[in-house]
Amino acid sequence: MKTDDLIASLSAGQPAPQRKPAQVLALALLAGCICAAAAMFLSIGPRPDFLQAADGNWRFLMKFVVTATLAASAYVLLRRAIYPEGLDGAPLWVILAAPAMLLAAVLLELMLLPKPDWGSAAVGTNGFYCLTLIPLFGLLPLGFGLWAVRQGAPTRPALSGFLVGLMAGGIAAAFYAAHCTDDSPLFVALWYTVAILVLAGAGAAAGNRLLRW
Amino acid sequence: MASEEDGRLADLMRAALRGDETAYTAFLRRASEITRRAVARRLRSTWPSGIEDVVQETLLAVHLKRHTWRTEEPILPWLGTIARYKAIDACRRRGVRVEMPIEDFAEVLAGPDATQGIEETQHVEVAVGTLSGGQQRVVRSIALEGRSIGETAKALEMNETAVRVAFHRGLSTIAQRFGRQT
Numbered sequence: 001m002k003t004d005d006l007i008a009s010l011s012a013g014q015p016a017p018q019r020k021p022a023q024v025l026a027l028a029l030l031a032g033c034i035c036a037a038a039a040m041f042l043s044i045g046p047r048p049d050f051l052q053a054a055d056g057n058w059r060f061l062m063k064f065v066v067t068a069t070l071a072a073s074a075y076v077l078l079r080r081a082i083y084p085e086g087l088d089g090a091p092l093w094v095i096l097a098a099p100a101m102l103l104a105a106v107l108l109e110l111m112l113l114p115k116p117d118w119g120s121a122a123v124g125t126n127g128f129y130c131l132t133l134i135p136l137f138g139l140l141p142l143g144f145g146l147w148a149v150r151q152g153a154p155t156r157p158a159l160s161g162f163l164v165g166l167m168a169g170g171i172a173a174a175f176y177a178a179h180c181t182d183d184s185p186l187f188v189a190l191w192y193t194v195a196i197l198v199l200a201g202a203g204a205a206a207g208n209r210l211l212r213w
Numbered sequence: 214m215a216s217e218e219d220g221r222l223a224d225l226m227r228a229a230l231r232g233d234e235t236a237y238t239a240f241l242r243r244a245s246e247i248t249r250r251a252v253a254r255r256l257r258s259t260w261p262s263g264i265e266d267v268v269q270e271t272l273l274a275v276h277l278k279r280h281t282w283r284t285e286e287p288i289l290p291w292l293g294t295i296a297r298y299k300a301i302d303a304c305r306r307r308g309v310r311v312e313m314p315i316e317d318f319a320e321v322l323a324g325p326d327a328t329q330g331i332e333e334t335q336h337v338e339v340a341v342g343t344l345s346g347g348q349q350r351v352v353r354s355i356a357l358e359g360r361s362i363g364e365t366a367k368a369l370e371m372n373e374t375a376v377r378v379a380f381h382r383g384l385s386t387i388a389q390r391f392g393r394q395t
Binding site: 003004019020021082084152155212213 | 337
């Protein structure tokens with residue numbers, strides 16, 4: 001086929017304009033949050049002392065700050081990843097904001113907590129739930145996110161999928177945190193990190209296949 | 214920062230996005246020239262017959278992804294990134310090594326086009342052959358036989374919207390399958 005003929009047929013067959021990719025991504029974020037919230041409230045529910053804990057327990061609040069920051073920073077980068085040239089020169093380091101906060105919280109906890117208690121605080125009582133429920137709550141946000149990025153034109157599919165996984169992990173972990181009674185930063189650094197990285201790894205693998213065009 | 218060339222090309226695309234077919238044709242012509250020069254510069258010695266394949270894959274990708282150009286941004290970096298993405302993908306499938314700095318797309322604008330005469334390939338035909346029946350009839354009619362949407366609708370006894378949708382889906386499938394047919 002001649003390139004000129006291809007051009008002619010492309011101009012003749014203009015389809016209806018598509019929705020802006022940034023809007024699609026925002027929609028996916030919203031849908032992901034709703035689904036993760038619904039999954040949490042309809043299954044395990046928030047912990048009974050949620051309101052007391054939310055009132056001044058810095059360890060409890062830290063969980064939301066860290067997870068929400070992770071989701072937000074991944075979203076900010078994804079807003080660039082949906083354009084072909086979007087990630088060129090993008091400030092990828094913003095994704096380190098949440099880990100940096102968590103690290104600071106861990107150091108504070110190590111100062112506050114007597115050494116013999118470190119082990120039990122890190123292992124906690126809900127490790128298994130954390131490892132299964134965060135990836136489960138994150139499945140739909142991950143799916144929506146991948147679908148949304150697919151509507152764009154990401155040129156770094158694995159990295160984009162990884163970011164979608166981090167966003168889904170942040171959302172899922174924030175809602176899971178409302179249930180979990182293990183508030184120590186040591187617990188969060190151990191279990192949440194693994195659970196979120198499971199989603200991020202799945203996102204990278206899926207992105208590598210699904211986000212090519 | 215955006216060059217004059219970028220401004221002209223961006224104007225054409227803005228008009229095209231408002232539904233101006235003539236502007237869109239002009240845009241695609243110019244985009245194909247720019248892409249051909251940049252790609253030729255890198256592939257002339259390693260895979261000359263692949264140049265036009267990459268140009269056509271790029272045009273198709275530009276068409277299918279044109280909603281990802283932000284109308285207030287320069288357009289050459291957008292085009293260049295898509296062309297590089299397609300070139301690297303095509304070369305990887307072929308096992309050809311390629312380096313394609315994005316600066317190529319800013320530099321290639323000057324100078325004569327030394328790549329005339331290679332503007333026909335069997336690339337699209339092969340990919341069209343892998344489409345399912347309905348999509349294949351529509352894409353064949355419009356892209357290979359040069360019929361309009363209206364004529365195709367009449368010939369295949371479909372309505373025009375259905376033809377447009379089938380054509381668009383068919384092109385998306387082709388873009389996915391380029392070089393992956395077995």
